[in-house]
Amino acid sequence: MSQAGLSAPLPSAENARAEAVLSRLQLLVTRKLDGLLQGDYVGLLPGPGSEAGESREYRPGDDVRRMDWPVTARTTLPHVRRTVADRELETWLAVDLSASLDFGTARWLKRDLVIAAATAVAHLTVRGGNRIGAVVGTGSGASQETPTGFWRRRRAAAAAAPDRQPPVVRLPARPGRKEAQGLLRAIARTHIRPGRTDLGALIDMLNRPPRRRGVAVVISDFLAPVDSWARPVRKLAVRHDVLAVEVVDPRELELPDVGVLSLADPETGALHEVQTSDPELRRRYAEAAGRQRAGIAGALRSAGAAHLRLRTDTDWLLDIVRFVAAQRHARTRGTTR
Structure with missing residues (x-):
């Protein structure tokens, strides 16, 4: 279409x-990202890339597979080769x-x-x-x-x-x-x-x-x-x-204390009335929302x-x-x- x-x-x-x-x-x-994220082309989710960049000194935690051995030999200090995004x-x-x-x-x-x-x-x-x-x-x-x-x-x-x-x-x-x-x-x-x-x-x-x-x-x-x-x-x-x-x-994470609140499900049109003055109900709602968001985060993390x-x-x-x-x-x- x-x-x-x-x-x-x-x-x-x-x-x-x-x-x-x-x-x-x-x-x-445009204003915000151009002002704060200027620099070399590295992509939104920078991975290892395939285009060779500059070398820098090795720091603990660097991938040893990116060691730049010619520079290391010349300087007698370990260097790694930077790469830029494809x-x-x-x-x-x-x-x-x-x-x-x-x-x-x-x-x-x-x-x-x-x-x-x-x-x-x-x-x-x-x-x-x-x-x-x-x-x-x-x-x-x-x-x-x-x-x-x-x-x-x-x-x-x-x-x-x-x-x-x-x-x-x-x-x-x-x-x-x-x-x-x-x-x-x-x-x-x-x-x-x-x-x-x-x-x-x-x-x-x-x-x-x-x-x-x-x-x-x-x-x-x-x-x-x-x-x-x-x-x-x-x-x-x-x-x-x-x-x-x-x-x-924020209302998906916690309910405000505003008395009786009429809620409409935007996907089905179903209506529900909730007594938000009940602190126990607000606590259970916040806990359930927290578990839901933790489950979402865990699933995304496990998926990589x-x-x-x-x-x-x-x-x-x-x-x-x-x-x-x-x-x-x-x-x-x-x-x-």
Whole structure:
């Protein structure tokens, strides 16, 4: 499907908001990342690479397989050879835009952080002929009757602009900043539908057809059962460097003390009333949320994926800068993560 077809279902008001959000995010990313992450070409997830760089003195923890023996012999001090990331790599994004991402109680919506993460990845990888593509999951498209006006308005908007996009859309990988801008615009304009994307199937799409080694980035809230996506992530990490970007809202970690709170499941429309004044309930909720997030982190760690968590109530740009800087520092110490 073309990118124009992907963006067509959005109402004009949502389309305008998507353009405004994307423009603001791109400006923030360009200013921040260009100012703090300038330097040699090393990639988003710097691995050992194959292009030879400069030599430096050996430090404890360096990989002895990168010893530069000619320099070591001349200087009588052990040296290791630096390497830089391969150029003309292919980066693929698996972007989860399930209904649960259309939520936020702080400075940003979760879907805004999804677009922000995709923008940062594109900015950091589209250089030197690198290509970037994406597969976008937009929910199952199955909606349920609810008594709320919110869902009635959503169905009315969908009826006014017929939904012509499939549950998963593939945007081919192309080189160049102009093509990356078009990809980001298509993601920002994607219409979120009721239902949950099959995250495991979405990630599996990055394995088909088989590609040469590159970077795979999975952007989601990972609220689907861990068993449904853990194996595809492990399979993906066998061939590619995998980055998992987890998007979190603070209300998913703890409940505020605001009395009776009506909650609507954005994926099914089910309504629940919760008495948040009960401290025991808030404690159990926080503990359950903590176990859930620990399970997500453990599954990603065991799969060999780098893990970046972005929150809607914190400085997500600073989190990205710290993450990339940590990855690059690890590389100079002789490790890939």
